[in-house]
Amino acid sequence: MADKIATREAYGKALVELGAQNDRVVVLDADLAGATMTKHFKAAYPDRFFDMGIAEANMVNVAAGLSTMGLVPFCSTFAMFGAGRAYEQVRNSIAYPKFNVKLCMSHAGVSVGEDGGSHQCIEDLALMRVIPGMTVIVPADAAEARKATLALADFQGPAYLRLARLATPVFTDDQPFEIGKANVLREGGDVAIFACGLMVSEALEAAKLLEQDGIHASVINVHTIKPIDAQCVTEYAEKCGNVVTVEEHSVIGGLGDAVADVLMGKVNCKFHKIGVQDQFGQSGKAADVLREYGLTADQIAAVVKSRL
Structure with a gap:
């Protein structure tokens, strides 16, 4: 885990790869290309890049229209604005008609840090997960973010990709990536820790x-x-008898609830969710905020020990 690269950076560079491979790929941003890293695509393919200004709902609707022309739109802004402000348009203009639009939103979770609770989106997975037909992906590191971006270009249908501001360890280079297929990174029989996004390295x-x-x-x-x-979740819950989920997201509606939905009434096991409780984020350095919300490796280990 030597290198530290933000998933947003890997996403931006993967878009350039896609641009070379597929001339149907277009990218839309809402005045944040420098932060979401779509600036890389803008520099390489300016004719296929559309800066929609601070008008996220309009951006989503334009992407929906472009998809009907056979193009593959990738939409980016901060998660708070893309999953939050433009929610109605995502639901009704993209997901309802099943349009082939990729919503790739950056600066999710409390690791956004100094931007504070107003910009630390801790409910985006819940919002996107509840939309019928929406695929929801949270890459663990930069290597997986690249793989996910490339995979989404070939995937048919609406999808949400959650990206982070913070540079974090890269460790999935040799791991396969298949949409809908979890990866077991470590074997053990006492407890199964299911994690997503930046919390995988902490787990x-x-x-x-x-x-x-x-x-x-x-x-x-x-x-x-x-x-x-569901098959992987069930297998490891049965194998270990103790399940802990870890996410940089509210414990309401995200990974923890998705895992619980699989296991409820089917597997007899102990179950605990680690994540942001029913509260907003707050401003501070990313490392300090993650510790404040109990999302560091030593804190996760302490909770797991207390639950066994």
Whole structure:
């Protein structure tokens, strides 16, 4: 885990790869190309880049229209604006008619840091997950963000890709990526830790700490929240008997609830969700905010120990 690269950076560069491979790929942004990293595509393919200004709802509607012409639109802005402000347009203009638009939203979660609670979107997975037919993906690192971006270009239908501002460890280079298929990164029989996004690396570090106390944890990277890999979730819940979910998102409506939906009434196991409780984020350095909300490796390990 030597290199640290933000998933938004990998997304921006992957778009340039796509631009070379597929002339139907177009990119739309809402005056934030420098932050969402769509600036890379803008520089390489200016004729296929559309800056819609601070008009997220309009951006989503234009993307819907472009998709009806056989183009493959990738829409980007901050998650708070793309999943929040433009929610009605995402629901009615893209998901309802099943249009082939990729919603790739950056600066999600409390790791946005200094921008504070107004910009730290901790409900986007819940909002997107509840929309019928919406595929929801949360890459664990930059390598997986690249793979997910490339995969979405070939995927038919509306999809939401959650990206982060913070540079974090890269560790999935040798892992396969398939939409809807979770990746088991570590095997252990005492507890199954299901994590997504930036929390996957923290879960792996937590597993190392638990190992020192004789607790053997399986760590599963659930990069696709919807459709979730129910077979994998069920298998490891049955194998371990103890399930913990970890997400940089509200504990309401995100990964934890998706896993619980799979297991409820089917698997007899202990279950606990780690994430942001029913509260907003707050301003501070990313590392401090993550610690404030109990999302660091040592805190995760401590919670797991207390639940066993």
